[in-house]
Amino acid sequence: MKRTGNFCHWYFFPTAALCCFLLISTFLWSTVAHAQDVTSIKGIVRSSKGELLSGVTVQVKGSKYITQTDRDGEYLINPVPVNITLSFSRLGYKTLTLDLGLLPMRENVQDVELVPEVQSLDEINITEKFSGSNFKIIEPDKFSAYPSASGSFENLIKNMPGVSANNELSSQYSVRGGNFDENLLYLNDIEIFRPLSVSKGQQESLGFVNPDMATHVKFSAGGFEARYGDKLSSVLDVRYSRPDSLSLEASASLLGSSATLKVPLKNSYILAGVRIKKNQDLLERQNLAGNYSSKFSDYQLLYRQNFTPKLNVSLFGNYNRGELNVVPGQRETEFGTSDEVLKLFVNYDGVETTEFKSAIGAVTFAYNFSNSASIKWISSITGIDEHENTDLLGWYTFDERDGLSPGNGGSLLGRGSQYDFAKNKLNTLIYNTELRSYKQYKKSFLELGIRLQHDQINDDIEEYIGLDSTAYSRPPSANWRYSDVITQQNDVTIRRINGFFQNTVSISPYLTFAVGVRANLNSFTRELLISPRFSLMYYPDNSDGLLLRFSAGSYSQAPYYRELRNFNGSINPNALSQQSYQLLSGIDRKFDGLGTRLKFSSEIYYKFLTRLTPYKTEDLKVRYFADQESKGYAAGVDLSLSGNFAKDLESTFRLSLMKTEEDIKDDWYFITGGSGLPNNIVRPGYLKRPSDQRVNLGILFQDRLLQNPTYKVHLNLLFASALPTGPSGSQRYEDVFKIPPYKRADIGFSKDFADPDSRKILPFIKKYFQSLSAHAEIFNLLNNKNTASYLWLKDVGAVQYAVPNYLTFRKFNFRIIARLKTR
Numbered sequence: 167m168k169r170t171g172n173f174c175h176w177y178f179f180p181t182a183a184l185c186c187f188l189l190i191s192t193f194l195w196s197t198v199a200h201a202q203d204v205t206s207i208k209g210i211v212r213s214s215k216g217e218l219l220s221g222v223t224v225q226v227k228g229s230k231y232i233t234q235t236d237r238d239g240e241y242l243i244n245p246v247p248v249n250i251t252l253s254f255s256r257l258g259y260k261t262l263t264l265d266l267g268l269l270p271m272r273e274n275v276q277d278v279e280l281v282p283e284v285q286s287l288d289e290i291n292i293t294e295k296f297s298g299s300n301f302k303i304i305e306p307d308k309f310s311a312y313p314s315a316s317g318s319f320e321n322l323i324k325n326m327p328g329v330s331a332n333n334e335l336s337s338q339y340s341v342r343g344g345n346f347d348e349n350l351l352y353l354n355d356i357e358i359f360r361p362l363s364v365s366k367g368q369q370e371s372l373g374f375v376n377p378d379m380a381t382h383v384k385f386s387a388g389g390f391e392a393r394y395g396d397k398l399s400s401v402l403d404v405r406y407s408r409p410d411s412l413s414l415e416a417s418a419s420l421l422g423s424s425a426t427l428k429v430p431l432k433n434s435y436i437l438a439g440v441r442i443k444k445n446q447d448l449l450e451r452q453n454l455a456g457n458y459s460s461k462f463s464d465y466q467l468l469y470r471q472n473f474t475p476k477l478n479v480s481l482f483g484n485y486n487r488g489e490l491n492v493v494p495g496q497r498e499t500e501f502g503t504s505d506e507v508l509k510l511f512v513n514y515d516g517v518e519t520t521e522f523k524s525a526i527g528a529v530t531f532a533y534n535f536s537n538s539a540s541i542k543w544i545s546s547i548t549g550i551d552e553h554e555n556t557d558l559l560g561w562y563t564f565d566e567r568d569g570l571s572p573g574n575g576g577s578l579l580g581r582g583s584q585y586d587f588a589k590n591k592l593n594t595l596i597y598n599t600e601l602r603s604y605k606q607y608k609k610s611f612l613e614l615g616i617r618l619q620h621d622q623i624n625d626d627i628e629e630y631i632g633l634d635s636t637a638y639s640r641p642p643s644a645n646w647r648y649s650d651v652i653t654q655q656n657d658v659t660i661r662r663i664n665g666f667f668q669n670t671v672s673i674s675p676y677l678t679f680a681v682g683v684r685a686n687l688n689s690f691t692r693e694l695l696i697s698p699r700f701s702l703m704y705y706p707d708n709s710d711g712l713l714l715r716f717s718a719g720s721y722s723q724a725p726y727y728r729e730l731r732n733f734n735g736s737i738n739p740n741a742l743s744q745q746s747y748q749l750l751s752g753i754d755r756k757f758d759g760l761g762t763r764l765k766f767s768s769e770i771y772y773k774f775l776t777r778l779t780p781y782k783t784e785d786l787k788v789r790y791f792a793d794q795e796s797k798g799y800a801a802g803v804d805l806s807l808s809g810n811f812a813k814d815l816e817s818t819f820r821l822s823l824m825k826t827e828e829d830i831k832d833d834w835y836f837i838t839g840g841s842g843l844p845n846n847i848v849r850p851g852y853l854k855r856p857s858d859q860r861v862n863l864g865i866l867f868q869d870r871l872l873q874n875p876t877y878k879v880h881l882n883l884l885f886a887s888a889l890p891t892g893p894s895g896s897q898r899y900e901d902v903f904k905i906p907p908y909k910r911a912d913i914g915f916s917k918d919f920a921d922p923d924s925r926k927i928l929p930f931i932k933k934y935f936q937s938l939s940a941h942a943e944i945f946n947l948l949n950n951k952n953t954a955s956y957l958w959l960k961d962v963g964a965v966q967y968a969v970p971n972y973l974t975f976r977k978f979n980f981r982i983i984a985r986l987k988t989r
Contacts, residue, residue, distance in 0.1 A: 205268045206244035206475055209276040210408060211235050211254060217305060218382045218407055219256060219280060227251040227263075233537040234606055237355075237382075238407045243537050244475060254278055273475050300389040300701065300717055300750065300769075301403070302326060306380035310417070310983050311868075311880050313914035313943045315974060317422055317443055318373030319380075323402065324884070325866055327769065327804030327820045328387035330859045332886050332908040333954055334945070334974060335367025335445075336786055337374075340857045341387050342771065343800030343826030344399030345781065345788055347728060353404045354468075354530065355602070356482065356546050357395060361522045362728055363552040363592050365787035367954065367973070368449050369520045371462040371488025376439045378415055378426035379466060381407040387804070388771055389717030389750035392666045392682025392699045393613055398723045398746045398775075406468050406482075408435045412988040419941075419981035421445055422462075437468040448945075453972050456494035456514070463487050476534045482546075484526040492518045494558070501970050508566050508579075510959070510969050516558035524550040538606040545599040556588040556629075564959055564967070579967075580959065585632035585646075594727075595622045609672045613682075616665040623727045625656040627735045650895065654735030658727060661689040678703045686743075688724045693743055695722040715752040715769075720745065729779045729790050733895060738792035747774045764809040773800040780830055780898050783856045783891075785955040785971070791830075791898070798828030798855060815868035815878065822862040827852040830898060850899040854890045861887040876921045884910040893958045893966065903956070903968055911947040916940065934987055941981040949976040 211222045218239030225232040226246055235241045248268050255261040259280040268274045304322060314321045320337035323329055330340045338346040351358040351374060364370050375383070382405040386394075394401045409428035416425040422443035429436040446458035463486070470480040494514035502508040528546035535541070564580040600617035630651040668682030684697040699719030706712055724743040731737060752769040775798040780791045802824030811817050829852045837846040865883040870876075886908040892901030918924075918939040920931050931938055946952075956968040 205246060205248055205270050205272060205274060206242065207246055207250075207252070207266070207268060207274040207276055208240065208242040208244075208475060209278065210239045211241065212239060212277070212279050213259070214279050214281050216307075216381075216410065217303070218405065219259075222254055222256040222259075222280065225253050225255075227253055231537065232608075234611070236540075236604075238405060242475060242534055252276070254280060256280060300715060300752065301384040301386045301401075304383045304385060306375070306377040306383050306404075309377040310939070311878070311914065311916055311941075313880055313882055313912040313941075313945065313979075315421075315448060315912070315945045315977065315979075316367075316370075316373070316445075317419075317441075319375040319377040319383075320373040320402075323385060325818065325820065325864045325882070326385055326387065327767065327806045327822055328802075328824075329400075329822075330824075330857065330862055330886055331864075331884055331910075332859070332889065332905070332952070333367045333786065334910060334912075334952075335448075336364075336370050337372075338364075338370075338786060340859075341400040342773065342802060343824060343855060343857050345783065345857055346786070347726065347788060348397050348399035348723065350395050350397045350401045351404070352394070352401070354406060354480065354482065355542065355544055355600075356526075356528045356530070357598070358526065359524075359548045359550065359594070359596055361524060361550055361552050362594070363520075363554060363590065364522065365554075366785050368445070368452075368458075368460075369488065369490050369522070370786070371486055371522055372441050372443055372464045374464075374484070374486070375402075375404050376424075376426070376441060376464065376466050378424065379406050379428075379437050379439045379468070380404050381409075387769075388748055388773070389701060389719065390699075391680050391701060392668045392684045392697070392719075393615070396664060396684065396686050396695070396697070396722055396724060398721050398744060398773075406437055408470070409437070414986045414988065415984065417981060417983040420447060420979050433473075434469065434471040437466075439466045440464070448974055448977055452974065453499050454492075454494055454497045456492055456496075459489075459491040461487070461489045478532050480528075480530040480532075482526070482528040482530075484524075486522075486524045488520075488522045490520050494518070494560075497560075499969055499972075502566070506566060508564070508967065508969075510562060510564050510957075512560045512562040514558060514560045516556075518558055519553075519555045521553045522551070524548065540604045542602045542604075543600070544602070546597075548594070548596040550592075550594040552590075552592040552594075554588050554590040556586050558586045560584050560586075562959075583632075583634040587632075588629035590629060591624075591626045593624045596620070611670045613668045613670075614666070617663070619662040619664075621658070621660040621662070621726070623656070623658045623660075625654070625658075625727075625731070625735075627652050627654045627656075652735040656731070656735070656737055658690075658730065658737065662724065663687050676705050684722075686722055686724060690730075691724060691741060691743055693724070695724070695743055695745075696720075697722050711756050713754040715750075715754070717750040718748065720747055722746075725779075728788060730792055731790065732792045733789055736792075741779070741792060742777050742795070744778050745776050747776075748772070760809065760811070762809045762811060764807060767804075767806045769804045771800075771802060771804075775799060775828070778828055780828060781856060782894075782896075782898070782901070783889075784894060794830055794833070796828040796830040798826065798852070800824065800826035800855075812868060812870045813875065815870065817868050818864070818866045820862075820864045823860065824858075824862070825860060826855045826858050828855050829853070833897070833899060835897075835899065853898055853901070856890060856901070859886050859889055861885070874925075876917060876924050878916045880914040880916065882910075882912045884908065891956065905953050905955075908952050909948070909950045910952065911950075912943065912945050913947050914941055914943040916942075936985040936987050937983070938985075939983045941979075941983070943979040943981070945977045945979060946975055951975075 211219045220235050220237045222235040224241045231243050233241050248270050251265050253263045315334045318337035324331035328342045358374055384403040386401045390401045409430050413428040424441040426439040441464045443462040446460050449458045465485045467483045472478040497512040499510045526548050531543040533541050561583050565578045598619035602615040605612040630648050632646045632648050634645045664686040666684045670680040672678045679702045681700050686695040697720040701717040704714040722743050722745050725741050730741050750771040755766045778796045780794050780796050782789050804822045806820035808818040834847050834849045863885040867881045869879050888904040888907050890901045891903050891905050918937050920935045920937045952973040953970040954973050955971045960966050
């Protein structure tokens with residue numbers, strides 16, 4: 167199916183549109199006339215821990231010259247007198263004042279560090295800092311201490327309040343009742359798109375974020391501002407920025423390796439990173455024995471050049487590839503209860519291959535008209551190729567025995583064969599270009615943006631399942647029956663235009679609010695969607711000890727592609743955009759207790775959901791009922807407590823309670839009446855959504871050995887309650903089965919041999935290494951059998967059974983991380 171639409175004629179001339187927008191922005195905002203540029207000064211403002219600080223007020227004392235640092239922590243004042251007193255101030259940090267004598271008619275550079283008013287918390291910072299919004303700050307350089315089976319930075323997000331986790335192999339996550347398709351990811355204001363066809367965690371490549379290149383990461387579980395795009399659940403905002411000094415870092419483990427190079431130059435800098443992962447050792451411990459061959463790699467490069475004090479250009483490139491070949495041998499799965507043990511045994515013949523490749527190229531032009539007005543032009547192209555090939559025949563027996571004793575007899579419940587065939591290919595090409603303008607006033611900050619996007623998606627689907635439940639035979643034969651037969655080719659083209667306006671106003675030192683609106687139009691649904699958003703931040707005592715937050719807004723998500731595709735592969739031409747109306751209130755409080763400085767955070771939220779597209783989740787595969795529509799809600803509360811219980815090591819405890827349901831429009835089914843009784847029509851009403859995980863509990867505990875504090879322990883505990891599920895292809899009201907609760911314990915031990923607090927440092931290490939750490943890790947410490955999904959089988963009496971597909975079992979890993987000295 168090919169779907170295009172008539173659109174605004176000027177949309178096809180993006181250059182003309184951008185030029186018009188640039189002229190308007192210049193006319194309205196470039197109001198500062200430069201008479202005589204005596205000199206100029208610029209720099210970067212960081213915290214004492216090296217994180218970039220945005221929103222720092224930089225002012226020349228006794229003059230009108232004032233500006234604020236941008237999202238990269240950078241500031242520029244031009245012109246300024248030669249002899250000045252410069253002050254740097256930000257809420258929660260001590261004001262810094264410098265007396266400077268500058269060189270005339272030259273570009274002067276002054277980088278500074280601000281010290282917090284209260285000693286901040288260190289190490290794996292799942293700490294929420296007051297950023298004047300509903301975002302929580304995560305320090306990426308602390309990821310190295312986090313024990314993670316997948317090796318993806320996104321797994322750290324699963325420790326955040328409001329985030330649900332039930333698959334350690336995947337970097338995908340659901341937030342406050344949403345699904346995997348409802349989360350935004352940005353790098354330096356570039357929206358990142360990921361593959362769509364991943365159906366199992368073992369197929370997934372490395373997550374996008376390279377923690378060794380990142381300098382600043384923010385995460386919002388809802389209530390985010392209008393500057394962020396058009397999805398329903400969350401935003402992960404990542405910044406790659408200028409490094410302090412030349413740096414070379416490398417790591418190696420039993421599951422992969424990585425290397426990162428950071429090169430600061432006079433008027434430019436380079437960041438380059440490579441990551442490799444091979445997880446066949448992890449996969450071979452699953453209940454499906456076979457030959458696993460996996461190759462996952464990720465390459466990223468960022469180059470920024472400052473041509474003048476006002477103009478800079480950034481180039482970003484990324485290539486990500488994941489390949490998994492599985493030649494299964496045998497599968498043996500026991501499940502059931504202690505009184506009724508069920509056993510599935512399968513012999514396989516065939517192969518399953520998946521390959522995902524994505525490439526991203528982006529260029530960003532940034533220009534400062536003055537100290538308080540600037541623009542940014544961002545253009546990117548993303549290409550994604552996804553291939554799934556399955557040619558797999560399995561002969562199975564399904565039986566039961568009484569009790570766990572091996573000597574107990576049993577009975578055969580069924581035997582037969584299943585043939586799985588798939589030859590699917592999905593190609594995605596996305597172009598977009600965006601212009602953003604910024605204007606700083608004395609007590610407000612204006613942002614305006616417009617973006618054009620072109621999506622081209624080509625999907626070739628050929629798949630089916632063959633069943634022979636009577637004997638062992640090879641297809642084709644008279645005994646074989648085929649189901650889930652899909653032969654479909656879809657070519658979908660969608661053009662999109664969206665924009666936003668936002669104003670952040672500081673009414674007083676105690677009160678700040680942000681108000682904005684987004685507009686979205688696309689050629690498929692032809693809807694004009696307007697999304698107003700508002701947030702309020704109140705500091706009752708003008709300090710960072712207590713913060714009250716409130717947010718309200720509308721969020722609209724136009725269909726991308728998966729939401730358009732039915733179970734049979736066809737496209738729904740009448741699809742609509744999903745919408746969410748959100749209310750959120752939160753309290754952040756810092757106080758002294760338990761011998762340390764503690765931070766308590768709480769949020770309560772309610773989301774009214776309308777025009778939803780119902781879906782089912784099978785492991786990581788989200789399949790939509792594209793021709794159905796529902797309304798629903800999600801409501802819950804998130805609580806977290808964090809503090810340093812050992813020197814420079816932060817521990818975090820979080821609890822999330824959530825409920826989400828939906829009512830599918832016009833759904834009903836028959837209940838057959840008894841002898842002489844009429845049939846009854848049942849309308850199911852509100853159903854648990856596939857993401858209805860009522861309880862999520864996470865504990866990240868870190869400590870030091872008393873006798874030798876340079877040895878550290880990092881313990882991560884996760885508990886997530888049961889999820890609703892049902893047979894593949896069944897209707898939503900039939901999802902009355904449950905995936906058991908997810909229970910996970912990972913532990914890591916680390917030692918930095920270059921730690922200044924070490925009793926003895928070898929001369930070789932002291933001379934060449936800034937740090938050299940060893941990490942011993944045990945994944946799934948308690949060896950819990952966590953279920954990813956189910957294989958559905960019927961016995962000879964047509965009774966259906968759910969056979970669990972288990973996730974990974976206990977695994978030991980060892981890592982070495984080295985940071986070389988460069989001076």
